[in-house]
Amino acid sequence: MKILVVTGRLAEHIVEEAVSDAAFVKVVDVDVASFITERHLNGLDVSGYDLVLVPGLVSGDFSAVENKYGVPVRRGPKHAVDLGFVLSFADTVEFSHSVPACELLSSKNRKKAFETVAQLEAGSEYAFTVQNVRIGGNSRMKVMAEVVGADSFSEAGLDHIIRLFVHEGADIIDLGMSLDAQAEDAIRTVKIAKRVCNVPVSIDTFNPDLLAASLDEGVDLCLSLNSENMDAVAPLAVDVPCVILPDLKHDASVEANIRSLEKNIAAAKEYKIKHIIADPVLDAINHGFSKSVIRFVEFHRRNPDIPLFFGVGNVSELVDIDSTGVNGLLAGIGCEIGASILFTPEFSDKNKGSIRELKTASEMMILSKHRESAPKDLGIDLLRLKEKRRRPFDTHPPGFIPARALTRWELDPAGCVKISITERTMQNGEILDGMIIASHRNGVVMGRNASEVLDTLIERGFVSTLQHAGYLGRELARAELALN
Known part of the structure; x- marks a missing residue:
């Protein structure tokens, strides 16, 4: 299978290293790979390929390119370092228009793993x-x-x-x-x-x-x-x-x-x-x-x-x-x-x-x-804080601004937010998962995802300063981690 991987300038070297000789790489006119849109592929002749992979974090619709050349354009992984792993499944898995390949494979492998466990137990x-x-x-x-x-x-x-x-x-x-x-x-x-x-x-x-x-x-x-x-x-x-x-x-x-x-x-x-x-x-x-x-x-x-x-x-x-x-x-x-x-x-x-x-x-x-193998790459795991493939480290830039803590804290005029979590519990015979609770004088926001809770706080006007938003982002991330 002849595969083309499309990326941006900043990720070129990481992508080439991850892909090796499993696919061809094309760098389009954009720095950040996740900002690639259909426009960046308009002048690209992909007719000689069997599959085109765009970055997993893109948000555009590439159906016009598919229709023009008759070549599938699908989401690759969210992180370039996972490309080698994803490409090894290209012959057996149909990748998605909307779901990043790493998530798709994880879901498929997990489902297959549980099915195999059930079969082994039954037999x-x-x-x-x-x-x-x-x-x-x-x-x-x-x-x-x-x-x-x-x-x-x-x-x-x-x-x-x-x-x-x-x-x-x-x-x-x-x-x-x-x-x-x-x-x-x-x-x-x-x-x-x-x-x-x-x-x-x-x-x-x-x-x-x-x-x-x-x-x-x-x-x-x-x-x-x-x-x-x-x-x-x-x-x-x-x-x-x-x-x-x-x-x-x-x-x-x-x-x-x-x-x-x-x-x-x-x-x-x-x-x-x-x-x-x-x-x-x-x-x-x-x-x-x-x-x-x-x-x-x-x-x-x-x-x-x-x-x-x-x-x-x-x-x-x-x-x-x-x-x-x-x-x-x-x-x-x-x-x-x-x-x-x-x-x-x-x-x-x-x-x-x-x-x-x-x-x-x-x-x-x-x-x-x-x-008859070590307990790894099974489709299910107990990895909670670490990942199987290391993300590449950056290097020190020649010029930078040293970080320092703020010397004074100003209260947000919109008011304070108290963050807490609930534990998994039972109510009326039903299991209720633990939740993040963000309590403000004008209302209480509840959810399991830190980003969604923060977005809702901002949308409701419960947060009005950058300092407060940054602090809440840190604390909500810790709350989400505590839930898991």
Whole structure:
């Protein structure tokens, strides 16, 4: 396919480097590439080409050029550095008149990725199911979301958080019981959870009375059993999947911990528990993390058919690193060691969003294994603040005006604007996304896009000075980032 890429003078060298020998480049009479219009192509004979790509950020209509020469004129990427990536799809993708090629490809790749995940899950082998959720085998790792202190919530509060967790992507809802919870508390929370959601519900406690009450109420999964509560609970849990733990602490040897876990699993099998999930226990960083990972690896080598419970939250809650990277990496480790369940609470503020992050990571990992490749270029990702392709840096101009802060601030005569955000929440049974709120004495503007909120403030006359507009632009951009 013979392709012509049209650009402006300022981007010439970047475009030529990005395109290499995959296309021809034509520089038209304009400095900024995004200012190219149909007029710039009027005198350009494109009849010898199969496709003409204009910059993704142009706003003009190029249909007249298409009609004159019979050659498609379509939007390329928004950034010249992405041209090489986009051109590699030219033979298989029909580019758009209105949507930049980078966005079009991203949308197509994302859709295909999710379709592949669904197909892989539908065709997967598995150890057993909890309701209709597949556990183990080569099925996707499932995300279990813990409601910490579930018994302390009101009915409305528990309803609210469970619906949010399911909306965020939880495959299983785990009800964490407080140390002072009573059997009636467990019964109440299980009843509410079973009524609210259509995903499996687990009970999370060592207290045999709470486990027994929850099992009687029809809980779908039991966390956790060891030698201390096995005799009291196991006879009641024959038909309910149970997570089994070792009795020893993390400071015991790897071999001793594994033998303890295998001993408890053998006891559970003697009680005829049909479906067992093993938890060798993941420890926090600098508290035996690497040693605990070795436990998982060795246990899985010895017991490849037993699904593994991987307590991601044991690590993510105890490290001050953005949860996106922590959860993505731990999901990758979990994938390699054979984990079937990725467990997380969203207990601390810094860990909000972990359910969604782990769900995405679990989808990335099943795609990665299917493709037998590293988890990159999959169509879905956990990149939130960085991009895959670096934008070119500029150079210092020979003459410039040094930046400096203003020494005095003048209030905008139009009035002040207070910026805040709402969190994702439930209202009348519907999920409401978080929003930016810009409050002015003459009205309140609400939206999710910082640019749109600022445009509306200016349009309504709520902003009248450049200084104020610049400040609001910065703060609104931070608010939009906080939403995501």
